Amino acid sequence: MSLPCASVPEDAIGQLSCFRTELYACLTARGDALFELTDALLCTEGPVRTLVDLALAPEHRRSHGALYGGLNQGRIDIARLQRALTGLPLPRAADGRLVLAVDVSPWLRPDANTCPDRSFCHTFGRGEGKHQMVPGWPYSFVAALEAGRTSWTAVLDAVRLEPGADVAAVTAVQLREVVDRLIAAGQWQEGDHEVLVVLDAGYDGPRIALLLAGLPVQIMSRLRSDRVMRRPTPSRVYDPKGGRPPKHGGEFIFGDASTWGAEQAVTSTDTRLYGKATAQAWDRLHPRLTRRAAWLKHDGPLPIIEGTVIRLVVEKLPSGGVNKPVWLWWSGTGATEADVDRCWQSFLRRFDIEHTFRLFKQTLGWTKPRLRSSEAADRWTWLVIAAYAQLRLGRPLATDLRRPWEKPAPPNKLTPARIRRGFRNLYTKTGSPAGAPKPSHPGPGRPPGSKNRHPATQHDVGRVLATGEAFSRPAHHNVGTKPRRGTLPPHPRTEGSHPFGFDCSIA
Structure with a gap:
């Protein structure tokens, strides 16, 4: 509705x-x-x-x-309010499909020791140390993207990430709820193109695709340039020596061109900013999962999540930065040249949400x-x-x-x-449906010169150990000391970083 x-x-x-x-x-x-x-x-x-x-x-x-x-x-x-936002006219791509972008933007509160539920937020471009972890409230936004060069998006949802939250699991739940509301509002109907969800580096695209199985969505995420994928499982051949049959095919090493083999599709497009953009696609590649981190408690055998790997190379950069290839993973298989062009062009449109974050922070406060x-x-x-x-x-x-x-x-x-x-x-x-204010008088407040006898409680920044348990400081550290910020390894997601290497950070 x-x-x-x-x-x-x-x-x-x-x-x-x-x-x-x-x-x-x-x-x-x-x-x-x-x-x-x-x-x-x-x-x-x-x-x-x-x-x-x-x-x-x-x-x-x-x-x-x-x-x-x-x-x-x-x-x-x-x-x-979420249903009201979903019922508004939404932007669509050239082929009529909905394109959603998911990203995290922090509300930094480094000195707010009395604020609860703070987490360590990854920031980029603050001082000499470009990558820093600053306490604050991270929010995960979902927005519908428009076609073409624009600074507009349609924000549909926002979720504050709790300390120690599993970002992939929270993102999957958030996307499932958004897609369900889109279907209920009639924004997607049977026979329409599947909704394309675009993710930046730092999100586990294959895992999110597995968690959203059964929904009419396709996942596309950026990958690091040092990743290694595996080819499809080879056909089983009788081995007189016995042994267990292989579960994965040969390696596809992003940094080693000798392991790539023949492409599934190759496209070349002339762009205004980047010159000639060349995209190569390899079909049915999957990551080799191991029982650690998010897959530690997975029931049954580890799944094989196949998709298409796309390598995008441009001729030049507008800012003259380091020209690096961009690696993308698409949850679909059997990609055609039209699919490859749609994927990498939709990924570049994902950075329109950075304009929305800049408007929220610099203009709307x-x-x-x-x-x-x-x-x-x-x-x-x-x-x-x-x-x-x-x-x-x-x-x-x-x-x-x-x-x-x-x-x-x-x-x-x-x-x-x-x-x-x-x-x-x-x-x-x-007009305004709000009623007129009623006359009132301010309360007496605390008498002048009296001290505040009920100081606010101070909270540690939320930290989670490698075992998944919440961090708790020893009791003797809490006497007469202020909460420490602590140190965590930098988050792989970089807000404001451009895929080709030049900085487009926002305030």
């Missing part, structure tokens, strides 16, 4: 008004304060620097205390609030997602209020930040 309106209007104003009404219905506690906070986020001019500044916007008719009260004590029906509760951080994250969805619905209605130094852009090419400049004009057309 789509939005629970009697009939979703065809005009853009009707769609935007209908979504705003449904958003207000999703705010089950302190809804007026949360809804006006979202309007202030959309209508405030310039980037959001601090959370309390939003209380000064004309659209926020309440005090700054109501702003923080809504985030700390409010409630949001997340399931209903997603990581600006210094909230103590992780539940309040979740509420603020969903308000930012809801605000971004309204910007997407306002694309055909916005007027280009460009700066004198900016180039004119057609209405369908406006960026989210430029549409936000004129959202105050759309706000007057759609």
